[in-house]
Amino acid sequence: MSAHEHTKTDGLPALGADTAAAPQVLGRARPRNERMASDKIECNACPVLCQISRGKAGACDRYANEDGVLVRVDPVLLLRRNLERGDGALVPFAAANPLPADEVFVTGVGASTTYPDYKPAPFIVASEVGGVDMVTVVTEGIFSYCSLKVKIDTDRWLGPEQANVRCQGEVVGHVTTAEYGSQMLSLGGVHHLTGGSKKEGRVTMEMMQALGNQQAVELTIDGGTRVQVQAGRAPVVDGVEEQRMRVGCGSATIGIFAKQFWGAADEVVVVDDHITGVLTEHQAGRCLDMRPSGLKIRGRKSTPGRYFQVANPGTGWGGTDLVDPMAIVEGWDAEHAWPGQRLLMTSTTGEHAAYFVLDEKLVPQPAEMPAALRSVVERIGENCEPSLCSVLFIGGAGGSLRAGVTENPVRLTQAIKKALVNVTCGGAPANLWPGGGITLMVDVLRMPAHSFGTVPTPAIVAPIEFSMKLSDYRALGGHMAPVRPLAEVLAKGAGHDDGAPKSLSWAPSPNPWPLGRPPLLG
Numbered sequence: 001m002s003a004h005e006h007t008k009t010d011g012l013p014a015l016g017a018d019t020a021a022a023p024q025v026l027g028r029a030r031p032r033n034e035r036m037a038s039d040k041i042e043c044n045a046c047p048v049l050c051q052i053s054r055g056k057a058g059a060c061d062r063y064a065n066e067d068g069v070l071v072r073v074d075p076v077l078l079l080r081r082n083l084e085r086g087d088g089a090l091v092p093f094a095a096a097n098p099l100p101a102d103e104v105f106v107t108g109v110g111a112s113t114t115y116p117d118y119k120p121a122p123f124i125v126a127s128e129v130g131g132v133d134m135v136t137v138v139t140e141g142i143f144s145y146c147s148l149k150v151k152i153d154t155d156r157w158l159g160p161e162q163a164n165v166r167c168q169g170e171v172v173g174h175v176t177t178a179e180y181g182s183q184m185l186s187l188g189g190v191h192h193l194t195g196g197s198k199k200e201g202r203v204t205m206e207m208m209q210a211l212g213n214q215q216a217v218e219l220t221i222d223g224g225t226r227v228q229v230q231a232g233r234a235p236v237v238d239g240v241e242e243q244r245m246r247v248g249c250g251s252a253t254i255g256i257f258a259k260q261f262w263g264a265a266d267e268v269v270v271v272d273d274h275i276t277g278v279l280t281e282h283q284a285g286r287c288l289d290m291r292p293s294g295l296k297i298r299g300r301k302s303t304p305g306r307y308f309q310v311a312n313p314g315t316g317w318g319g320t321d322l323v324d325p326m327a328i329v330e331g332w333d334a335e336h337a338w339p340g341q342r343l344l345m346t347s348t349t350g351e352h353a354a355y356f357v358l359d360e361k362l363v364p365q366p367a368e369m370p371a372a373l374r375s376v377v378e379r380i381g382e383n384c385e386p387s388l389c390s391v392l393f394i395g396g397a398g399g400s401l402r403a404g405v406t407e408n409p410v411r412l413t414q415a416i417k418k419a420l421v422n423v424t425c426g427g428a429p430a431n432l433w434p435g436g437g438i439t440l441m442v443d444v445l446r447m448p449a450h451s452f453g454t455v456p457t458p459a460i461v462a463p464i465e466f467s468m469k470l471s472d473y474r475a476l477g478g479h480m481a482p483v484r485p486l487a488e489v490l491a492k493g494a495g496h497d498d499g500a501p502k503s504l505s506w507a508p509s510p511n512p513w514p515l516g517r518p519p520l521l522g
């Protein structure tokens, strides 16, 4: 556990000032342990109830004892948009005084909270936008029920579906259904956080925090590969950085490029772990009136020119284990084939390609690929997108977190279903799953960096904001007494008995403005 040095601030920091070390002063509860040393204070922000010595931080490093006062170590993050430029670029703080309410948004990053929520949210901010009275309830949610869905743009087979995914040897998730051009992992979740050993829970939590904070994590997949994942970066599979996300499956690639292949090759096979395409047999080739080549390939024929299971999955050609593409060729039907037939074999990314010409005995002989065909292969590569990892955070906000918003929690859920509430995470738009509860999903790359924290219960800490009309907030049983105007929040913080200022820091917002999205102001 590390000690933290802090400097109190008496007001707002200048824009761009490094406020990372400035504390927020929080109210204290009477300690449970009456025998606690007098220089310690008890943090009651989560059930761990750390007893924190003077000059030290609690187990999560989010709260500290500064001169006998419990402080939230990180500053509250504010978003600021530049209306003139129409983007989230930073503007000088002094240039807008007083601050227009529709240019500043208080996020849950660094906002503090209690877990479970037994107090109103730390910030309940009133503002006027477009002549409408609005309110934003701002808190740090503590999520025991949460996971990450990771999309890895690659054809390469990472491991069997349902296989365990490990981090530091601990099971932290599993391989889930592959999507178009991407392998998918489901990581974290309540079972790994709480249902396994203490170490499994801790490693899962740390893995989720790191990925949520846009950092790199190395994972291994049982019976599969080792993969390094980082949001917004290319995956690294078994030490090799992935470059291309395929243009389509083998059949789609045939369809897209059939006209360009025509005349340059007599037969084209696009090798794919899922659907391998064979041009002359494929509907695209038939539409071009191409002569059947007589090529016979392994695998299970699905429909004309579309073959499943031509090889085992792997990290070779088209997500198969193929090193030599001719391994899937069974031969040629002598009735249809002819000497001199030109065959192109390529993968779905164009990274692998080979050219053959049949000799007099209908045996394929490797040959130099003609320039016209080479340019089509290069175009396949050109049409591939950069391979990236995407990380979506899924959190269940339908539990006690709602009590920080309203005395009647189901009303919040109902208001969200009616689209009366805009839910954001660090200002980033959250997608809400249909059905019961409040299950939200957000792209971590749209959230401010370092939005995620942890508590050793174990659980993930993530910012969350609920924005709505003030009249709707009142109607759903919102906590009206702690509602504070934005200007007051900016001047001295809000919601704490001592009224002490909270430290603030600023960031631009790349997202739709949380208070301006319909139907809020529609």
Ligand code: SF4
Pocket (backbone or CB within 6 Å): 043, 044, 045, 046, 047, 048, 049, 050, 057, 058, 059, 060, 061, 062, 063, 455, 456
């Ligand atoms: S883990 Fe953090 S939030 Fe929980 S009691 Fe300790 S310092 Fe407070």
